[in-house]
Amino acid sequence: MSKCIGYFSGLMTAVTVSMVEISPDAIARSVQWYADHIEQAKTTQASCNVRVKNGGTLPDDVLEECRNANDAMLHAHHFTPSKPMSW
Helix, strand or coil, X not given: CHHHHHHHHHHHHHHHHHHHHCCCXXXXXXXXXXXXXXXXXXXXXXXXXXXXXXXXXXXXXXXXXXXXXXXXXXXXXXXXXXXXXXX
């Protein structure tokens, strides 16, 4: 039982942290801000991916935050290239 409670507590902490990182009340940070703070861009991008994969919808201001983090990652060349395709 204590393992279950510990797991649940850790899960709630992770969810809370994710929601704090991408707060709908916050003003979206610029692409330049994320380019200057690339680790935060990675964290924000990961949080956005989790929310979308879990079937969540993103409000416009959160979507802008996600796009800015993603754009900064692309401009800074911090992305994983796709595997070559042959047709």
